[in-house]
Amino acid sequence: MSLLALLAALLAQHAWPVKGRQPLPAFYGRLCLSAAKRLNAGDRNSGILAWLALMGAVLVPVVLLTALAAAIHPVALWVIDVLMLYATLRFLQVTRQLSAIEKSLREGDAPGAAIVLAQWQGEPVEGEDAGAIARLAAEHALREAHHGTFALLFWFLVLPGPIGLVLHPLARRAARTWEQPVDPAERDFGWFAARAFHVIDWLPQRASASVFALVGNFEDALLCWRTQAARWIQPEEGIVLASGAGALGVRLGDPIPGPAAPVDRPALGSGDAAREDALASLEGLLWRALIVWSIVYLLAAALQLA
Numbered sequence: 522m523s524l525l526a527l528l529a530a531l532l533a534q535h536a537w538p539v540k541g542r543q544p545l546p547a548f549y550g551r552l553c554l555s556a557a558k559r560l561n562a563g564d565r566n567s568g569i570l571a572w573l574a575l576m577g578a579v580l581v582p583v584v585l586l587t588a589l590a591a592a593i594h595p596v597a598l599w600v601i602d603v604l605m606l607y608a609t610l611r612f613l614q615v616t617r618q619l620s621a622i623e624k625s626l627r628e629g630d631a632p633g634a635a636i637v638l639a640q641w642q643g644e645p646v647e648g649e650d651a652g653a654i655a656r657l658a659a660e661h662a663l664r665e666a667h668h669g670t671f672a673l674l675f676w677f678l679v680l681p682g683p684i685g686l687v688l689h690p691l692a693r694r695a696a697r698t699w700e701q702p703v704d705p706a707e708r709d710f711g712w713f714a715a716r717a718f719h720v721i722d723w724l725p726q727r728a729s730a731s732v733f734a735l736v737g738n739f740e741d742a743l744l745c746w747r748t749q750a751a752r753w754i755q756p757e758e759g760i761v762l763a764s765g766a767g768a769l770g771v772r773l774g775d776p777i778p779g780p781a782a783p784v785d786r787p788a789l790g791s792g793d794a795a796r797e798d799a800l801a802s803l804e805g806l807l808w809r810a811l812i813v814w815s816i817v818y819l820l821a822a823a824l825q826l827a
Contacts, residue, residue: 524818530606553698568710587682605683611669626797648778663765672725692718730764736809737768766790
């Protein structure tokens, strides 16, 4: 049933793509801001209380809804799963954005590619260097594919119903929203949220990196994962990016243009620096990774029936 729900959600997204920003992440963001406004006392204890209150306020109704739907009929639970997958997954969005950026770069329209990338990642892109744009696009695609698809598929497989589809993105939003408050005296508030998400994302990160290695250059992916991930700006994120870059056989990271001076970043991957052709290869890598996850879902269904 989970595999059928996944396929149905992807078909629905293809037929009726979500326009603009997905509503659920925006809703999670408002909840995180509201919880911080009411419970932020600037210390770790208030951060723990706020995180538990946030998770309880969202997950308890989801658990009750899941139990009620399962008690009514399995089809009712399946419909809820499809709706949540449709509202949560960002796989097709990633592949569409990659295609748009690659098309602009192939046509020599680096400024247009920079605009698409800036809108996608929500941050301005400095300069109009085609190589830097291609590297940033590949990095953001790997990041989004993990957080917006493969980590969700991991928890959707592990937890019943849509619980996992809510747990991971909500915990990630809390960690990001509370990580860097305006007042330095309140930075301890986000301490627990950041560590909780580190635990929640620990296994999915390694699952995504392993699948990238499986569907790409296996040896290079594992080598880059082992030797480069810890040197990345965010080591946890580096696991996914290094494995993906190694699987593609291209180099990501490296310095990029900044507002005042180039931003120095460590290299990830192997081989030549990523160009526009690497984006097409990355799109194929992501589709192969999705096929592997579909096979995992099929095997899980077979084990349940056995």
